Amino acid sequence: MKKLALASMISLISASALAAQGDILARFRVININPDVKVDNTLAAINTDVNSKTVPEFDFTYMITNNIGAELILATARHEVNTSAFGSIGKVSLLPPTLTLQYHFAPEAKIRPYVGAGVNYTRFYNAGLNAAGNEVSIDKNSWGGALQLGTDVAINKTWFVNFDVKKIWIKTDATMNGAGLGTLEINPWMFGIGLGTKF
Secondary structure, eight states: OHHHHHHHHHHHHHHOOOOOTTOEEEEEEEEEEEOOOEEOHHHHHTTOEEOOEEEEEEEEEEESSSSEEEEEEEEOEEEEEEETTTEEEEEEEEEOOEEEEEEESOTTSSEEEEEEEEEEEEEEEEEEEEETTEEEEEOSEEEEEEEEEEEEEESSSSEEEEEEEEEEOOEEEEEETTEEEEEEEOOOEEEEEEEEEEO
16 A cells, blocks of 8 residues: 555656746647627727637746746737627737736646736737728727636646636727727637646
């Protein structure tokens, strides 16, 4: 019985991918982006909404200490904007690089949960929005906060599976023919699963 317990402990330790000070953790995730849309003024009157999207995401975490890491999250997505009055008014692409400061609770364990908070910058690009033959223009830049909760599950000393949830605050103002239509807050939840490694 003691030998079995010892073997189990050794197996658990050998499966742990130690995240130590100076390590770089790289992850590839597939994320589902679920906008939590809030609108006002004319955008609210026409029930403006933004569709969900599933896209790849890359991120890199630098471990400042054994427990504290800084993560840069990189992804892009193209979303369709819909209204009750005009149906689809077109699509717009978002590039939202996000930087979070994370706390890793158990960097030497097989299951390593973490929480993070930081800042998001979103660049709106390749917009093709049009309502009733009129171009809808939007602000191209957005700054907002970001929250994160996730866990790494070790496969071996180098590779791990990752589960991650983020909430990001993104907004833009829309105009048509110089007249303000209101503010569109996208504020998506992002649910991700992926594979990671350390360097």
